[in-house]
Amino acid sequence: MKSTQIRLASRPVGVPAEADFDTVEVSLPDPGEGQLLLRVIYLSLDPYMRGRMSAARSYADPVDVGAVLVGGTVCEVLESSDPKFAAGDIVLSYSGWQTHDVADARGIRRLDSATTPISTALGVLGMPGFTAYAGLLEIGRPKPGETVVVAAATGPVGSAVGQIAKIKGARAVGIAGGADKCRALTEEFGFDAAVDHRAPDFVDQLKAGVPDGIDVYFENVGGPVSDAVAKRLNRFARIPVCGLVSGYNATAAPEGPDLLPDFLRRVLTQSLTVRGFIQDEFVPAQHQNFVREMTGWVADGSVRYREDVVAGLDSAPGAFRGLLAGHNFGKLIVQVSDDPTS
């Protein structure tokens, strides 16, 4: 079986360029004992992938230059040498940017295509949804009546954060770029207020949106948006930090002034909690609860989701660049091949 793969040709400096990606076709080996041959249907594109393209130390090893880019995938099993899987099964795997894969059955999970669309395993019911659930509930811990703010709020993490905050009785305020996304926040996702970070009066909009200040700021963007939010944090506010997408393409520390001393002064005088996390940390304790609760919330309509599906593996590099610039509208997914369940 052949697989078309997109590999890391060189480590991007700043915004990833076309030349940083290489498309090759390879022949896959036959699946060995305990292995599966997979056809990739959906590939997830997520901001964390930018970190893996760099050599810098992070919470996971970088992708080697010349290796296939990593990513979560929903696949159909074409051949199985493992008794727990059969041809035709739909599974969640980590096959990366390619059309086919031979992978160990261990670590692969069968999806139930009858209850929810299989693509949701990459978004609202997958890693981004769990990031929102665990970060908000384990670190943010919103109390009824408190105000929760999240940026990139129409994205898969942000939209789940706001909706779970509402379920917990908090006021949800979303920050997004542009009028269309802001409209979706209040009309589609049920946020109490939406703030457009591209509007000239962004700071005033934010102030008006959080009349009682901010008790939880779910940090996934960093940069000027976060600087504005920091000024409105209440005493004992909690800041789960799950991403800093605004800086992922940065090549050097930005020019001054140095905002770190002022940030730490706020941490001190407001008794803030700032807590970075990677969702893996909470998997053992919370993943089962997440699947149960989130599936229920999606089923009863209290959590909605939006997907932004682009067609064809060859569109992945461009779509990924757009993701870092905020051009997507909802969970960004590449449809690599036909979805037999839809």
Next chain:
Amino acid sequence: MKSTQIRLASRPVGVPAEADFDTVEVSLPDPGEGQLLLRVIYLSLDPYMRGRMSAARSYADPVDVGAVLVGGTVCEVLESSDPKFAAGDIVLSYSGWQTHDVADARGIRRLDSATTPISTALGVLGMPGFTAYAGLLEIGRPKPGETVVVAAATGPVGSAVGQIAKIKGARAVGIAGGADKCRALTEEFGFDAAVDHRAPDFVDQLKAGVPDGIDVYFENVGGPVSDAVAKRLNRFARIPVCGLVSGYNATAAPEGPDLLPDFLRRVLTQSLTVRGFIQDEFVPAQHQNFVREMTGWVADGSVRYREDVVAGLDSAPGAFRGLLAGHNFGKLIVQVSDDPTS
């Protein structure tokens, strides 16, 4: 009764100047029902007072221009109109920078001069000791074998942090300025290693002092010391933030580059917890435990303390400036009048 008072003459810009302080003599009223007339024996000087001299919003109201500067004090009761106190009692009060005070008995605590020197109520058994105890144990939570780093380590907070860390089975590394202070850290306070932040090879000393990285950084200074520490933090490290003395005299954000994005990147990739706190927060739950445990540790010699006592209220402004510059060696206390217990 007359009281000599040091009042805030003007809000300091940068380093407090002589002209920012005013010395006046006033006649105190007679103590009314439920009040005490106090003679100040010891006045505590602490870095937080710099914040109160500024108009900026903080966790406590600023001192008004023209008002007596605030501060913890150990006093002798001269007259009492409250049945719970009698002339001759030694008490802890918040009388501030003055020689005498008329104060409500409520909020004043009698000290037992038989067990420990009464000055310790301002240091190791007082607010600084409790700051160390609560911040380290409630936020830092060092586990046996972990590495705890603290700066200003010969000060009343830092020296207690290191010694409590040792009691809990952790490795204690202190940062201080100059060879004398560093020698005291290992020889007097029992730290495992001392690092001189004034030495040209500070960064190398720090690296050598924490071969297994840093699990708890008790933040009380900020600035370049903290920037160097941040690079050696382990995954899941905790950073209780109780002070940022290196920046208290700053008049504007320092020049760039902007270190905030890099700091937040570390928070994210290392799953750090950064938590500001004021010790008041932990008083209800922990103060009784603190008094019991710390008194025991001081009595059995497992916690030592050092005091830097300057004579005369008029030396307070100069001593306070020295405190912000790190010139003191141990808990800085002004002896305002004779100590009848020593």
